Amino acid sequence: MDQETGRAMPRSHARTKSNTSVGSNNTSRPRHNRSKSSKKLDSIYSDEATVAFIKRTLCAQQLAGTEGNRARNISKPLSESLPPLTSSNQVDLQLYALISIIIKDFVQAWYSRITPDQDFTDQVVHIIAHCTRALEQRIRAVGLEALLLDELPELVNVHVTAYRTAYSTSHTSLLVADPREIYHAINPHPALSPVPFEPESLASLDQAENEAVWRQLLIQGVLSHLLPPEDLSNPPLKVLVTEIFSELIIGRGVCGNICEGWFIWDIVTKLLALLRPPESDVPQQPPASPNRLEKFGLLADDSDDGDETPIVTRRTPMDTLSGVFWQAMQYAFLAFTTIRMLLTALSDAASLPPRANSKEELTHVDLDDGGSIRQQSTHDSTTRPILGMSLWSCCSHLLSLDLQMPWLTTMGAYIQWLLICRSWKVGYTNSRLDRLLSYHIRTKMLDPTRLPGILLLARTNMFPNNSLGPGRVPPTPEEALELRTKCADAILAALPPIIVKQVFAHRGEEEVQRQVEDMLDAFGDAYLNKHLVVGIVDLVVVKLFPELTEQSISAVLKRNDSGEEVRV
Template sequence: MDQEQGRTAPRGHARTKSNTSVGSNNPSKLRHTRSKSTKKLDSIYSDEATIAFIKRTLCAQQLTGPEGSRARNTSKPLSELLPPLTSSNQVDLQLYALISIIIKDFVQAWYSRITPDQQFTDQVVQIIAHCTHALELRITAVDLEALIFDELFELIDVHVTAYRTAHSGSYTSFLVANPREIYHAINPHPALSPVPFEAGSLASLDQAENEAAWRQLLIQGVLSHLLPPEDLNNPPLRVLVTEIFSELIIGRGVCGNICEGWFIWDVVSKLLAILRPSGSDVLQQPPISPNRLEKFGLLADDSDDAEEPPAIARRCPVDALSSVFLQVMQYAFLAFISLRAFFSALSDAASLPPRTNNSEDSMHGELDDSGSLSQHSTRDSPKRPILGMSLWSCCSHLLSLDLQMPWLTTMGAYIQWLLICSSWKVGCTNSRLDRLLSHHIHTKILDPTRLPSILLLIRTNMFPNNSLGPGRVPPTPEEAMELRARCAASIIAALPPIVVKQVFAKRGEEEVQKQVEEMLETFGDAYLNKHLVVAIVDLVVVRLFPELAEQRIQVS
């Protein structure tokens, strides 16, 4: 622990130097600073450093012994020293890194003062490994496609609607109410009541107690279906594992900084950077300085532009006609290539397996006001089609298309109805288009190979320098606004230019940036975000443990 704390000061010093260098105009110095910080991060979070950190923390007793046996044990892979957590070695590596941080700072910090024996730590690791194995089996039985793209986006849609109603309703009355109180009345949760108006008040303390009680009851219900009876009958281990999951993972992690707006904006930017192809980094090069353009005579004088006619007017009519013809041919060729790729993909989708084993290969339903397909969810009913999931209505509400361009929302809802509910049945469940979309979702988004990178991103943000410590220092309001602007720029860069031009219906880039930042402000209040996070936790737990849906959990 002393070694980890000793690394904190140089890291903060390097970060200060990096911030100073960013403000300079020397590109070589900026590249040198970035490469230096990148090498330092690689030395901490590389696989070799992570394996050494895990062995020091969790395998200290197995590595002790004579010099020769110690060298042999040190060279052993983790699969021979620790029980497997999942079916993937890369996922196990990142999970064991998170477990090592928790064990080091939460268990060994006080247990090593009592006895040097590591048997208690080994039992805790064995229990966690048993829980992760049982969780993996339950995750494979969950429909992740419907959970993420339908139910999760439905919760986000409810959050966006409640947020905008709370903030719009607070200005329509002479008796102005607190937006938090209006939001909590629309979207209540027992763990988040009463509404904490000020930090340190009685309402804030009562809300913290209710939230802690909710976490304890939730984890106890989950562990009752994960742990074997002999571990449940061991009070010290059960209490310790409950505290680790409820206080550290859910309390400090899920309900902590994750609920902050600046944290969400930063994570979205980094996730988009992970999902973006590697070749797109070329687009992030800084623009060429005007001074360099003037140096090579490529920048005209502004005084001459006011007197000279536009370039299009000076062109010959034949040249203008030929440029228009070439542009039309370009768009026609692009449309031909796109349609050819789409229809060839549809023809190949005939060989894809169906999304459901039900004999019914279609779904009939009604589109509600939000544009989603309304259906009573039963276990025997076929899956909801991809085009009828809540993803599309949530994106429409996030972009405020129903307010800015209601004609586009109406047209999209009508096309959605034609594809799903009409006699065409082009987008119904298990149609070719539906199977094609499901195939791309599983291969491009739900790819298991992306999970280690996401877990590494969680570890670097929640536990910087492989330690609990003080965590990340909350940014100032100015820095938070910069994170929001960076997140908006990442979202705009991830969208095709034609989509940005048509959807946002703006002329200038600044107006598009401003509109996306206003959309991101929906996640700016930490207390309101906690409603969304708590609802997501409840949803995931109920989907993983359907037995808990029949049990009523009340917070006293």
């Protein structure tokens, strides 16, 4: 990737460098260096080290005093020393680690020079805790299934479509057009205007200023619904919390390295490794013991012998018929087992509760003349079924199935229509199949126990060694291509082999690798990725704070006691 412009390199040149860099890097890294670095990371990011780091940063006043009080405060649980952020202690641990990094490098770096008093820091922590608890209540009222499986994939779909249109138009047009300008015309956003062609140009400075104004307006509108009136009337605290959220969390974190292509590829690789079960949990088969027939020499030796001529056996028609018969029996048994498991799962799904997106959705049961249920709930007509969400079309679009195998895309759309829109409505909202899919998504994909690991992954990538510091050094173009290759390998390893075989049929391993890397090229330009990230932030904020869609942020900011409008 070009470090100055953030654009993806030509694909032919990229693949040549990728193949050479991977081999050289693998041969130059000894194993003991990796083990030492992993032990160092474990010592820094372990739970005990994280708790000690949080107490040193946020509980310094409690640790001061006599030896007895200090010993008691050190051994005191973190939940008794600091206010709770959420309903999970593990999530609170990772969130407090992020807050400690921000407070240490952004607040205490200048506030400790003025006074050693910790009251100001405690007030900031209490305000953040109030905001996180209010956010958790709003998150519980949001339909996460629709957000993650329908609305966010739709944004990715729009991004990929605009990217491919921009680059295909720039190559086929007789006039020279920049792909960034074409993409911004297709998918505009006021915070990303004008298009920055050069890093230090006037357009780049104007775009950075517009982005900063957007962040300030967004955070001030959010805080006006989260903070109590007494905190809103405290300008220093409000300004400080606004700067922390807008500049550090959104500006430096969300709209910073996260928009880089190499960062996205690295995060996808690590997330797939996090979701995959560890190798230690997979039971290892013991070495096969020698068969009793082999022990007594009653089986022929299959080992290759170069001195002997291999014996060619001729298959009789009876052998061929026997092989076909046993293969047909295997397929029949597999089909019977699959159908039995599906019917059992569908019968068990009858006891699952119906889906609901929010607490405002009420259930109404009406009976017709025959006494049967006419309408089960008011949200059946608005909640999209799992099979009808945008996730499936997004995956098809990412893999370019609509261009390479249009017959497969058409067949999938027809089967989807049959399952949802036909008279029997097997996959309609709150059908047995829909409730079964929703149950497995909520219990496996949306498992809240995965959130601490994701937050730890974000902390290790955004704040190495628990400090803002210079951050991660951007990789060279060769290293960025290596990250893209690793991401493609992780995606292929995460897919079931039967899906890889059917989707990439009649293709070699190199061609499959190239196709997945071409798919990842859609996330190679940092400026284009920022459109996607900014769109995701806007969508999440609107879902959490639907009040912002009913009135402008400037009207929301008039909630202060003086009645004066707060300007950015």
